Amino acid sequence: MTTSRSTLSAAEQTRQAFRKARLERARQGPDPTPEALELNGALGPIPGDDRNLWPKTQWGKDLTVRVPNSLLLYPYEVIYFVMDGDELERRVLNDPVTPEDREFVITADKIEDEGVYVFEYQHTNQDGNTNPSSPRSLSVDHLPPNDNVAGSSPELPQDIIDNGLTLAYLDANATVDVTIPRSSDITAGDEILLYWGPVGPRQDPDPVVPVARLTVTEAAALPGADRPVVSLDSDVVKTLKEGLIAVLYRYVDRTGNLGQPSRWQEVHVDLAPLAENLVAPTVPLAADGLIDRADARLGVYLEIPAPGYGNQQPDDLIEVNWESTTVPAVPLSDFRMQIFVDWPTLSAGGALNARAFKVSYSVVRGLAKTPSPEIDIAVDFAVAGIDPDPDPNPDGPDPINDKLPRVVIKSRETPPVDNVLGTADKDQDARVELTPNPVADGQFLRLYWGALPSYVDEVVVTSTPIDPVVFTVPWDKIQESGYSDKLPVYYTTWNGTNEQESVRTEVDVRIVETVGLADVEFPDRYPGNPTTPIINCCSKPWDGIKARIPGDPVNFAAGDSVTVSWRAYEDAQGNTPIDGTDYTFPALTLDDDKVNDGFLVTVPYDDHIEPIVTRGSGRVTYVLTKASGQIGAHSTLVIVTRVFSSGPSLCTPQYPGVCS
Template identity: 30%
Template sequence: MLLDKAGNRSPLSDFVRVDVALGPMPDGLQLPVVPLAVADGEINQPDALVGVYVEIPSFNNFKPRDRIEVTWGTKVLDTEEIGVSPTFPFPIRVPSPVLVGQYDLQVGGAQPTNVSYRILRGSVGSAEQAITIDVDLSYVGPDNPDWPDPTNPSLPTPEVYGKNSNTLNVLTRADAGQVAELKFDLYGPLEEDEVIDFYWGSQLVTEARYIVTDTDNPGDPITREIPWDRIRDEGNNPALPVYYSIHAPGSENEQHCVPISVDVDVITVVPDAPDFQGRNPTTNWLTCVSLYADPDNPAPGEPGIRVTVPDLSMHLKAGDTVKVTWTPLSGRTGETPIVPAIKSDDIILDATTVKGFTWLVQPYVDHILPTYDPEGPGGSNGRGRIQYEFFNGTETLQSGITEEVVAVYNAGGSCPIPPKP
């Protein structure tokens, strides 16, 4: 203020700001690190999708209210307070709009980009620590309004047809064992040697890759084949995602079309076959020794033939039903079932049996002994055939079939069955 001789005081002058930073300033600062650029020396489109971070190594003399100010290119990011118990290296995320805004898509290629930081105490800043990394967010094909998101709605939509069913985006059981045809029109603009890859569900179909030639033009129709092995391995799916991607040779910056959904129902699922327990160790047949798990301590229901039904938990749950069938046949060969001796049971699964259970073919007299018919056309030997089936909510699935020779006799005739106590 000013005072005249009479002591009159003038108005106050304007203030001047004085920045105050108390205590020792941060020191021991090291260069920043961009982890995703360490491995290959650059930041590309896949990195941008994962999320790019600048990591600040540990340093000395920091205070909780100190702030880290990172600059990406020419863009200063929002500062972040260090806090009371910081974890080093201290990560600072670079927002996608900053990555996009600091990259010149018209120039393309790998562009050197400044990455630096300083520590602020109030408005007093430390010395700046800076590195330079390459950033390449370039891509081929039509403009992508959602870049760097790889899904480009401007790319033509593909179509899929079954070899036999020939229905748009549908594969049926009639197409089993056959290739599928994927058709699409070439995008534009395009350049020679650009790479087009195709994805069938989770699988990259390398056999279908297409390299753009110097005679290709935007709008040209292209047909590629999806091998049966790929279709079989991916399995049935009422909404299988199918799409293609494009990229320059050697570039990881891909664009891909909006995926289509293909209704795939080509695989007939055959659950694992059941099996017999207690085969004769010499012949592997079902003989008199097969009728008891422990002849000295017969279990309830024995004599009978024990059948193992495998774990069905990948198909069913507790409360679901499995139908198990024993079909005896006359003789060692031929297809003559012994109809009166066929046995089927509907088994309601619980939390234990859904993981596998044993089913007993009994009574012996009704279902097993009829295979022994020394005077009949089949003779003394017969066969037993076992299979199970269930409804999985969509269709009825039948398991594989297990068949074995049944020889329930010895030198004196049919197997001696001790009377029940």
Template identity: 30%
Template sequence: MSNLSSKQTRVLASALARAVNQQDQASKKRLSTLANLSAPIAPVWWGGDPAFAGLVPRDEQEKDMPINIPQWPNGAGQGENDYLQFEWKLSTSGTWQSAQGVIPIAGPLQPGDFPMELQLSKSNFAVQGTFDLRYTVTNEAGNTAESDITQFIIDKTAPNYGQAPDAATFVDPVVISDGITQDYLDAHGGLELVIPAYQDEQPGDNLEVYVHEVGTSPTKPVFTGVIDSSRQIMVPADAFSGLLDGLIYVSYRLVDKVGNKGAPADNATAGLFLNPLPIAPLAAPSVPKIVDDSVLQLADIDLVNVALVEIDPYPNALENDLLVLTWGSAALKVTHRITDPFATIFLNVPYETILKPAYGTATTVLPTPVSYVVERGDKTFASDTATINVDFFVPGPVNPDRPDPVNPDLPRVTVKGAVSTVPNVLTDVDVGGDVTVTLKLYDPIGTGEEMVLFWGDSTKEVARLSPVVGTAGDDYDFVLDWDAIKDLPSSTAVPVFYTVGRITPPGNIEACVPTLVDVSAALPIKLANPEFPLAARAPDGTPILNCSTHFGPEQLVRVRIPANPNLQGGETLDFTWQCYTDRAGTQPAGAASTFSKTITAEQVADGFTFDQGPFDEYVLPTGLNGSIRVTYVSVTTPPMQGETLIRASGLNAAGQCPPNTLRAFGAGGCGC
């Protein structure tokens, strides 16, 4: 079996075909008195090197080829034409074919017309192989003469048959163990590589070497050269300038003499360390959210936990360093690619994939190690470890929505009035009676746990069961005295809920889904309480409307109604103004005065101010040391109410307060 490659076979076949053709032509000349025309002349390639005779460069295969035709003896005369036909065949074939259309050559032909340059169509170069080219000249008498042949080799197969060759190897093992440093490049002048053996090696094969960062695609080689018998090359040191420290790839492409490029070789990987390295141990990470109590709890986190961990810039940090954070026993890591070496690093630590698995089934504070490493190339630099106390335990059933503090698996409450029978609705018949909040005890119940009942929001605690006693699933009633809720906000949808947590802090709490209770028929819905912007301060520090605050000739009282988001605009507000002779507001001074105002949407959003009088009706009845209660109720369904009691005085030691002529309209303070 032959050991020749396919390309060697083609070159040898071409040479043998030339020898056979030359002998055949010589034989024909001996046997015949007829002489062939001179062979067509191809362009000169490869500096005329006979080892590559007839080998057509790759880029020349993509365009028409200039062919020079020597002078033939009996050319066309004046008014005549010769007709030239290029013919083309595989060297192994005995059948000639027309290479393109006939070319008419007009006479008279002179020696100066030769050699005559004609174009051979590029369509003849579409198929790989060794080909023969000749031409024929036919005169007007119909006589045809043939030329000798010229051979061409059309090669379209890249080295290694176009397949990706194996990765290059590094001559010096120090490159693998220590990486490529600036000192190494300075000492060696570059990086030596060995190209592995590949299929169909041929004289004249070249290679292009590429050096690039991981995650990038090279477009321009850093080195090109001929492959010698050692297949060893030196990549110059400046090929590595401009690259970021870290892992780099070294690859190459084989290129044959013609210019056929093979597939990129597999990557050889090395660490590039041209800059100073980080110095381990690096500073430990920190969790700023626990500075107040030193424990990371559910209230400190959410699902994403943006910037939960903070890391100070470390010495010798570089762009493209990879920081990898480990949180406790969590298998998943947090990674961060450095883009600004001088900036503080903030890391997100997701709850579901990292915090939750690391805490596991713990029921107490769990000391959790948190650390990180910096990866640069194939080197790592570890930090000191921070121990973070973590407490995610909450009594009761596991919350499927944790860390959301509302647990849909906690039993919800039902609210009942003393008289009415409709659940979660209190009416006027329930006023003054007990309110019962019923629920089923959660499962499981542990020791040292408590339930806290809230009415309206998480600041309005109305009852507590501490510790929780009983059996999971049993009914339990919180019984509330009416006084516990009578001064709380009213609405058609007051949220009532409880939380579960440990009795002894620190600890986490979760709430059941609130039950919305309609108390609008039993308690007035709260509007913003009236304010008195010109009120003065009595000697004991309490606000008061006194002689200094009644302004203008009519001694009016300025009242401000703050913004009221429960209103929309267009509603009528009914005001009641009641004077009392005592400061506690228990001794009315005659009948109350009433008036109404219709408000706009702008007044709802921004609040509004009005001045009320006359003095004799609205202030003087308070005497020396009385009070005024201003109440207003919306004409809506249900009605809503705001109310303020303020100390007031219409008399001084000499008698009735005189008009306060020194006060400018709208002024505040004492009126001086």
């Protein structure tokens, strides 16, 4: 029989408390399961991606798995290595246990296929107690991001898309932010590579060196998150290539699988300093405060005075902004630079109204446009009377409105014949009628007779209805114009700003008996033998235009007087005279030589020919005054053009052009 000690020693009490606490811990946990195998060379989980990944750099290599040091091992214990539930090896530990005893090599062929592999081990101690470890999976991923499909184009700020990437943008913004479309399988740890290179055929299907990288965070990979943004430092962009640039991206997953290059976004990059200090344009024909229909026919030009602007580049284009119309850009040329504004542009806001608007120009460099200061322009294209049909002619509105009724010249002959002046009309004023009256109260009608430079009668329409309108042609004007079997007679409507012309009525003027006068000849005319003679640059009009009145023994006689006159016109048909260009030679009394051989006169260049700056014309008229007092006249139209094909440029004595 033994007796118990009633009092335990302090040491025994301590040991007893330890055993009790250990028992309590065993009852309540923690989990005694050993830690999972270590996978040497694998990529461990990160926030947002809990996978262990077998990186592309390890493909084709063996995998070493290792029992962690947290598990104490003793000689003669047993470790079982297990893969996907299958035992790989039963290992009895050596005495002493070495580090190599903890390791097992999985050959490369066992993990070469894509998939998820599960590894674990079992530990049996010397008493035969076996404890399985936690499993550890290894993901082998061979699929490139976005299912190996090229992504859509990246997005850049709209300002860059519209205007190109300029130095001004980079100076104003610390970064160029490129928004990247989300891949179909975007995952935390993915890397986005941004590329920058010239647009052109790809010799290598893969871009080589990225200019920026971005790692996808856990938050960025969440469903519904914003698209990733790669911020490219502006100072870095300044070191990159310029021109037409392709911006694209690729995704790379944590395994190292490289996604397809995305579709690219084209960007025009020009880091040269933009145009600056643009001078305001001018419109010379608006110097009087208004552009009217006559100005449009003459030719409206926007001019950019010297020096133009700063930071000029040879490839710059100049684009005129006229009201709401953009004129197609033209290459930069010398200042003062002139740009033609055609009639469709002038009339885009209305071909028959008055209005005011802004006009400017822009320097176009790539996609970037630098605007000039604006100027105010006023136009008035309204006409008196019937509105003409739209005119698509780029050179200006047709002065003749074929919708206006024609005039009728009334005759005193018996029986009366319209548009004929015969013997009964001699020494009397002619009556011209117009019906119906095409204009309104307060507007004007002006009658023009033949080639006379000014109208011969004017009627002011009042509130009292006038129909028919009656014009009177004085007899002296009929005499001055002379004989013609097809004398053109027309009228204009005038509202104080614009004049439009009616279709011509041809009048047979038989009053003046002298008939059959010959056409004026032009010795220096263009030799191409057109129907209407042409004086061009090779005719050297600055030396004067030589006009020869041919000899005419039938109609001329010694003692007769011939007066020669000249008038210039803006158009090639002799419809729109140029004020101030009239020139009349002194009357010449004919002698026998001149009767038979004719004579030559030279129209002076200054003030009379030089003002023709379009493809215009001139009319030489000679009036024969017989000794008996009868008068005969004949006019010949000659086209006069100093216009080169390149627009407003004109030949001059200094720049005569090339003549064979």
